[in-house]
Amino acid sequence: RINLKAIHDYRIRQALGVVARFNKDNYNDTIWFSKIGDGSLGGKARGLAFLNYILQKYELYHKWEGVRVMVPRTLVITTDFFDRFILDNGLQYVINSDISDSEILSEFVASTLPADLTESLKVFIHNIRKPLAIRSSSKLEDSYYQPFAGVYSTYMIPRTENEDQMLRLLSKAIKSVYASVFFASSKGYITSTGNVISEEKMAIVLQEICGSEDQGYYFPTLSGVARSLNFYPIGYEKPEEGIAKVAFGLGKAVVDGEQVLRFSPRYPDHVLQTSMPGSAMSETQSVMYALNLQPEKFKTSIDDAINLERIKIGDCAKFRNTRFVASTFDYQSGQLTTSPWAEGPKIITFAQILQYGTFPLADILRKLLEISQNEMKCCVEIEFAARLDVPNGKSKVFNVLQIRPISSENVGAVIDWDEIDTSNPLIYSESALGTGFIEGVTDVVYLRPENFDTLKTNEMALELNKLNAKMREEGRNYVLIGYGRWGSSIPSLGVPVKWSDISEAKVLVESGLENFYVEPSQGTHFFQNLTSFNVGYVNINPFVKEGSFDVEKLDSMPALEETHFMRHVRFDKPLTICIDGLKNKAIISE
16 A cells, blocks of 8 residues: 555656646546647646646655645646637627626526537546636736736536536536636726737636545635735845735635735744734634535536635634644733634634744745746746645645736836925825836826725725726826725725726725724735736825825815715826835825
């Protein structure tokens, strides 16, 4: 048995670094990365193939004792199957139609995948042992200046013993990802980037999900995003040392902007959020995501998280994985203890991993970011997940899920602040990211603070979508000021706009209110698009003297358009907009 395991492990190692052509006659579970079709792999799959190659080139698979570093088992369905699916089912009319997202999805799911693809999927299903993530990999995705991060859908499905049932779930998920190319938000994004919807092609990435089953749910011990460039260094951190955000459970908590743990891979034992018991209680992860393993939970839906459960951390003590990532608050002493077995509320601190090194997370991230940046010749962002919940004697698993380039141009402008009048600003911030001077902007759109309501942020998003369309028609740009986090998928954290809803904004301002403050967006898909398009980003919290905002000045001006939630004003002359990405300072003034 030991010899068989060693041989199996050796065959997997031999397969790393190779993109094999899928052959249903000889496919088996030691073939780690394969493709079916003759078309393009798409951006996301190209990134995965690159990761697969460098893991093998630098012999990272077993570099860390007791840990296997690898991409998950992957099958890429190339873009030629997308073309055949559209043509065979007569779906070309969808490309320039105005039918709703729900109607598009219904049409696609009711259509038929090519027969040879279905036969190959049967063989693939027979050889997997875990739930699957069905991810988009379009031709335009993950390029340097237009990353399309989070624009298309990713669905997850459980593994079922009934392979016919699993084939139905998988087919439905693939067709749903195909449909997401033509959703209104995707079309808007493609238009805003100067591309043409008819030229977009979609490949599909099928990946085994990193994790383990626990009480009807499936999730990794931890997942996260790491960047080789830290846009907002604090204390002794340096931009080039990188930054990571990590969460308990599925990575949706990170990329959707939930409260998660932020740390520098260079200083893993210095985590600001957990430096005091009070901040650890209030500023760490409050919810986690897990895949519900009941097959009936996966339904045809525009919401690609239809079968993901959002579980409060207070309800997570029952999960095995909690012991690897949680500390306990001791009410009697008022202190945190790293023992997950102690009585008291659980707090996700990752202290055992980051402070005591029970898993080499920081070391793995440092090495991966360094190698990837050197190989790609640019700054990079990596998505990852890890499984620590393994049987005795088995290696823990660190999976690299995705890599994309990130633009660092917006931190390179050198500004002489002695030459800039900062005496009477409309906006002033020392937490900003941008490209130097932004010229020709006369319009400001801002949410009215007195009417801001976290229960009505969806209504605000609809209003902004209409205004943005009008500005696009007029060829105008604007400064957009709001509260909480722009682009949050959690409406209570900010306005849940899609990128296409605010594509004409040249500066985004995220402000706090007296009883409402959310940390900056760094690490989310929305933030990735923002930095790649060189849109100015400004974070302020005037109520604790972090920057300033002269809302009275804007209120005193006549409005071109005014609603219950929003005002649009226009200045006679272009505003002075200076955003210094090196010093993280910004000013907007008349």
